[in-house]
Amino acid sequence: MSTEDKYYPIKIDCAANDSTLTFNHTCLRIKDPKRSVKFYVETFGMKLMDKKDFPEMKFSLYFLSFPKENWEKNSKGEADVFGASGILELTHNWGTEDEDDFKINNGNEEPHRGFGHICFSYADVSKACEALEAKKAPFKKRMSDGRQKDIAFVLDPDGYWIEIVQYLREAEEFPTTDVGPKFNHTMVRVKDPVKTIEFYKNVLGMDVLRTSVNEKNKFTLYFLGYPLKEGEGRVSKEGVLEITHNWGTETDANFQYHNGNDKPQGYGHICVSCKDPASLCEEIDTKYGDKVSWAPKFNQGKLKNIAFLKDPDGYSIEIVPQGLVV
Numbered sequence: 001m002s003t004e005d006k007y008y009p010i011k012i013d014c015a016a017n018d019s020t021l022t023f024n025h026t027c028l029r030i031k032d033p034k035r036s037v038k039f040y041v042e043t044f045g046m047k048l049m050d051k052k053d054f055p056e057m058k059f060s061l062y063f064l065s066f067p068k069e070n071w072e073k074n075s076k077g078e079a080d081v082f083g084a085s086g087i088l089e090l091t092h093n094w095g096t097e098d099e100d101d102f103k104i105n106n107g108n109e110e111p112h113r114g115f116g117h118i119c120f121s122y123a124d125v126s127k128a129c130e131a132l133e134a135k136k137a138p139f140k141k142r143m144s145d146g147r148q149k150d151i152a153f154v155l156d157p158d159g160y161w162i163e164i165v166q167y168l169r170e171a172e173e174f175p176t177t178d179v180g181p182k183f184n185h186t187m188v189r190v191k192d193p194v195k196t197i198e199f200y201k202n203v204l205g206m207d208v209l210r211t212s213v214n215e216k217n218k219f220t221l222y223f224l225g226y227p228l229k230e231g232e233g234r235v236s237k238e239g240v241l242e243i244t245h246n247w248g249t250e251t252d253a254n255f256q257y258h259n260g261n262d263k264p265q266g267y268g269h270i271c272v273s274c275k276d277p278a279s280l281c282e283e284i285d286t287k288y289g290d291k292v293s294w295a296p297k298f299n300q301g302k303l304k305n306i307a308f309l310k311d312p313d314g315y316s317i318e319i320v321p322q323g324l325v326v
Helices: 013-017 033-044 125-134 193-202 277-291
Strands: 022-030 047-054 059-065 087-093 115-122 139-141 152-155 161-166 182-189 207-214 219-225 240-246 267-274 307-310 316-321
Touching (some): 115 125, 193 207, 193 219, 267 277, 277 316
Parallel strands (some): 182 240, 267 316
Antiparallel strands (some): 059 087, 207 219, 219 240
């Protein structure tokens, strides 16, 4: 069965009733970890929360986050990077930093478009951009460029786009004060928004938090995620998936976005964590069978206690237990 033929009409009880479900992290492959970690720490003020090395598979994972209060702890007494939202996971395959011709696919260049950007939100976007200018951050788009004067884009060392937006706005009830920078959302382009929204709502229990229609340029943005917490706004919330639909792609039988994991690689996945991922994965498998693609199923890969499934466009979603110690 092709991806285009898959539907997800059943609301599964496990995802619908699991209040621990969390959009945990977004994974991006990088060429040089020294360069990339330094960029996110020094330019944006993120903190390196954890690093995991896998010598047998020759790769390392770096977990970064904006400052948070009241981190949950894992069994080692460390901050649980799998129990929070707004985590950026950088994946380094050893040796790429020494390859002169190695280049990451940033997802925005033809013919390999798919992943679009990550987005950091601030109380005041103008002040944030002024601070980034002072740090000589490389801008893809300044606020003064183009038609949209309320956003900017910065390029990271591998050419990934980072959108800069403001969460204190009249249309948003919360927050009412500066609550610091937030890793608000991750954007991917999708072929058919109906099928994609059905998947994330019914299989993973997300909902549409807001939409934005641009009739002039013929595209629609959908923002999906788990329920807002008290005092949390849609633009200040961490852990949101933005899907971008360019009108007409859904009727083109041959149209396909690049999923980031086929070569040339770049974007890796988003990750959903919960207290009991084994039960969640079993429920999904029971309800949907071969309508959902796994790679691998829970606890069946080289790395234990995790699973990967694919959405209608072939983008990967990791499922992990909160409190996981790797």
